Amino acid sequence: MKSKLSNKKLLEIYKNLLLPRLIEERMLILLRQGKISKWFSGIGQEAISVGATFALNRGDVIFPMHRNLGVFTTRDIDLKKLFCQLMGKDGGFTKSRERSFHFGAPDYNIVGMISHLAAMLPVACGVSYIKKIKAKDEIAIAFIGDGATSEGDFHEALNLAAVWKLPIIFLIENNGYGLSTPTLEQYACTNLSDRGIGYGMESHTIDGNNVLEVYDTISKSAKYCRSNKGPVLIEAKTFRIRGHEEASGVSYVPKSLISTWEKKDPVKLFENYLLDKKILTKKLISTMTDKIKKSFESDIDFAINSKIEETNRDNELNDVYKKEVHIKYPKSRGSQEIRFVDAISSALHAKMKFDKSVILMGQDIAEYGGVFKITKGFLDDFGSDRIKNTPIIESGIIGAAMGMSLEGYKPIVEMQFADFVSCGFNQIVNNLAKTKYRWNQAINVTIRMPSGGGMGAGPFHSQSNESWFTQVPGLKVVYPSSPQDAKGLLIQSIDDPNPVIFFEHKGLYRSIKSNVDDGLYSIEIGKGSVVKEGNALSIITYGIGVHWAIETIAKLPLELQDKIEIIDLRSLVPWDKKLVLDSIKKTNRALILHEATHTSGFGAEIAATVSEEAFEHLDAPVLRLASLDTPIPCSLEIERNIFWPKSHIKDKIIELLNF
Ligand SMILES: Cc1ncc(C[n+]2csc(CCOP(=O)(O)OP(=O)(O)O)c2C)c(N)n1
Numbered sequence: 032m033k034s035k036l037s038n039k040k041l042l043e044i045y046k047n048l049l050l051p052r053l054i055e056e057r058m059l060i061l062l063r064q065g066k067i068s069k070w071f072s073g074i075g076q077e078a079i080s081v082g083a084t085f086a087l088n089r090g091d092v093i094f095p096m097h098r099n100l101g102v103f104t105t106r107d108i109d110l111k112k113l114f115c116q117l118m119g120k121d122g123g124f125t126k127s128r129e130r131s132f133h134f135g136a137p138d139y140n141i142v143g144m145i146s147h148l149a150a151m152l153p154v155a156c157g158v159s160y161i162k163k164i165k166a167k168d169e170i171a172i173a174f175i176g177d178g179a180t181s182e183g184d185f186h187e188a189l190n191l192a193a194v195w196k197l198p199i200i201f202l203i204e205n206n207g208y209g210l211s212t213p214t215l216e217q218y219a220c221t222n223l224s225d226r227g228i229g230y231g232m233e234s235h236t237i238d239g240n241n242v243l244e245v246y247d248t249i250s251k252s253a254k255y256c257r258s259n260k261g262p263v264l265i266e267a268k269t270f271r272i273r274g275h276e277e278a279s280g281v282s283y284v285p286k287s288l289i290s291t292w293e294k295k296d297p298v299k300l301f302e303n304y305l306l307d308k309k310i311l312t313k314k315l316i317s318t319m320t321d322k323i324k325k326s327f328e329s330d331i332d333f334a335i336n337s338k339i340e341e342t343n344r345d346n347e348l349n350d351v352y353k354k355e356v357h358i359k360y361p362k363s364r365g366s367q368e369i370r371f372v373d374a375i376s377s378a379l380h381a382k383m384k385f386d387k388s389v390i391l392m393g394q395d396i397a398e399y400g401g402v403f404k405i406t407k408g409f410l411d412d413f414g415s416d417r418i419k420n421t422p423i424i425e426s427g428i429i430g431a432a433m434g435m436s437l438e439g440y441k442p443i444v445e446m447q448f449a450d451f452v453s454c455g456f457n458q459i460v461n462n463l464a465k466t467k468y469r470w471n472q473a474i475n476v477t478i479r480m481p482s483g484g485g486m487g488a489g490p491f492h493s494q495s496n497e498s499w500f501t502q503v504p505g506l507k508v509v510y511p512s513s514p515q516d517a518k519g520l521l522i523q524s525i526d527d528p529n530p531v532i533f534f535e536h537k538g539l540y541r542s543i544k545s546n547v548d549d550g551l552y553s554i555e556i557g558k559g560s561v562v563k564e565g566n567a568l569s570i571i572t573y574g575i576g577v578h579w580a581i582e583t584i585a586k587l588p589l590e591l592q593d594k595i596e597i598i599d600l601r602s603l604v605p606w607d608k609k610l611v612l613d614s615i616k617k618t619n620r621a622l623i624l625h626e627a628t629h630t631s632g633f634g635a636e637i638a639a640t641v642s643e644e645a646f647e648h649l650d651a652p653v654l655r656l657a658s659l660d661t662p663i664p665c666s667l668e669i670e671r672n673i674f675w676p677k678s679h680i681k682d683k684i685i686e687l688l689n690f
Pocket residue numbers: 098146147148175176177178179180206208209210271275
């Protein structure tokens with residue numbers, strides 16, 4: 032070890048190193064006493080958390096993992112609050128909804144993890160992107176375990192960071208095991224840092240038990256990032272001395288390995304260095320240890336004596352979404368008849384012009400204008416910081432969007448086809464959707480989903496996958512059917528501080544036209560509309576289903592036409608329950624129609640609600656009409672005539688009216 036740091040600084044590092052060790056030793060006692068429920072030990076790895084955090088500026092954003100207590104303590108987190116959090120008590124960061132380190136602390140520029148390993152790496156990329164375009168002298172740093180470097184998000188994040196030259200450090204803590212599986216069975220390269228070469232980024236391997244080496248490397252890497260040279264990958268070699276978590280033990284770890292690494296304990300190593308240099312004495316070590324131990328005891332008592340957060344069903348439900356925002360736009364000066372596709376384009380363009388915090392990302396959306404040409408010309412109008420072509424990384428880019436939202440931006444992600452969202456599913460359902468409820472941070476991301484079939488595009492370019500998302504609390508799901516609605520709802524989706532999955536039926540893009548207001552206007556999410564009034568049967572539908580219903584009814588005899596009411600839901604989460612129930616109370620019959628497949632389609636939710644809440648008003652069973660429960664065939668013939676339910680609408684109407 033050697034260092035040019037002053038004695039004062041070295042002693043400060045020592046104190047910072049000692050603090051998480053002493054807190055953790057206390058935590059292990061609390062664990063045995065049943066006061067905390069789980070603990071992932073960081074003993075033997077503290078030099079990485081502490082050395083890295085100590086080397087950074089306060090404005091740099093840190094993404095720690097489960098063994099990084101030293102990040103929190105070195106950032107001087109309020110320990111009372113931290114202990115309440117770890118014990119799941121009132122006064123923590125998450126209203127007792129999370130335990131352990133699964134929380135963000137914006138006041139400390141720390142963004143906590145979710146269980147899904149590597150999921151925060153793309154988010155860190157998004158944060159660092161905003162730092163870069165705002166030319167802030169700040170960076171992001173994301174911790175990751177050796178095991179988690181096999182996850183897709185690790186690779187997507189590294190690639191994105193390298194391509195976009197982001198000011199971010201990826202810090203791998205290679206502690207020898209991923210749960211019980213040794214690194215030998217986790218990867219086949221010599222050093223994990225070698226992967227940096229493949230991504231075209233600077234990388235280093237360091238001794239993770241040497242706090243000065245960690246400090247020095249992170250300081251230099253941070254400087255490199257700050258000078259806009261791009262990202263850095265660092266592999267810090269260390270060892271996990273205790274079990275994966277305390278209950279699981281270390282029976283599978285060779286004893287010799289543990290004893291070898293025990294000799295390299297980072298606190299002892301640094302202590303010996305300071306003793307040698309006569310910066311520290313044995314007596315001073317003992318006094319400092321006692322003093323630090325005493326310093327947090329009353330905070331632990333406070334947490335032990337706190338209760339778990341008092342709550343009720345309403346409180347819990349009210350914290351899933353942030354209250355919507357309704358911007359008052361100037362009254363529109365006119366309207367034009369335009370296609371659905373133009374309405375989407377117009378919404379995006381008007382909103383981007385009005386609000387500089389809106390950023391658009393997607394595959395081929397810049398020069399090429401997107402595969403549906405919705406963003407053609409946007410690059411010239413808004414520049415390359417705000418119109419971003421992305422590598423083919425759905426998860427990476429949705430995660431990055433979350434990071435941008437954390438920095439106060441309103442990113443919109445275009446899925447090239449809604450089907451590909453499956454590659455970004457985890458980011459949506461576990462990151463975007465849950466963060467508001469978990470630590471009160473709403474994520475303002477809009478995901479545009481060109482969806483639906485009817486073009487013979489087969490099983491991977493045609494799906495109506497809205498039900499993948501309607502079951503996830505925290506997401507809003509919007510599905511307009513007309514150009515006027517599409518524009519107003521898209522603008523409102525961007526304004527909404529919550530994540531919105533915005534469906535656009537590709538079949539409607541160029542096939543329908545309607546009058547659309549110029550400029551900016553918004554339509555409330557969660558409000559359906561009565562497309563046509565009737566008195567004896569309600570068709571409840573959305574998206575292309577609205578057009579199927581209109582076309583079918585137009586071919587019926589006039590006396591039948593008058594009987595049928597068409598409700599366009601426009602939004603699925605939240606959906607307009609009142610409008611639907613009021614309609615059924617008037618017509619006493621319900622036919623629910625959608626393009627998505629039958630089983631567990633959104634129609635099931637409506638049917639169940641109608642039977643629960645309007646049973647006494649029904650003169651006939653609630654009928655559902657949906658696509659066949661098969662993957663979507665490539666044959667246009669099979670898709671339109673067998674898979675789609677369109678040709679059965681008339682029969683179902685007659686069946687219901689005659690019941
Ligand atoms: C996506 C995902 N798969 C599996 C797990 C279960 N799991 C939790 S921690 C862990 C091992 C992680 O190893 P590593 O990344 O090396 O970090 P370490 O625990 O060693 O610090 C596993 C398999 C998880 N949390 N997330």
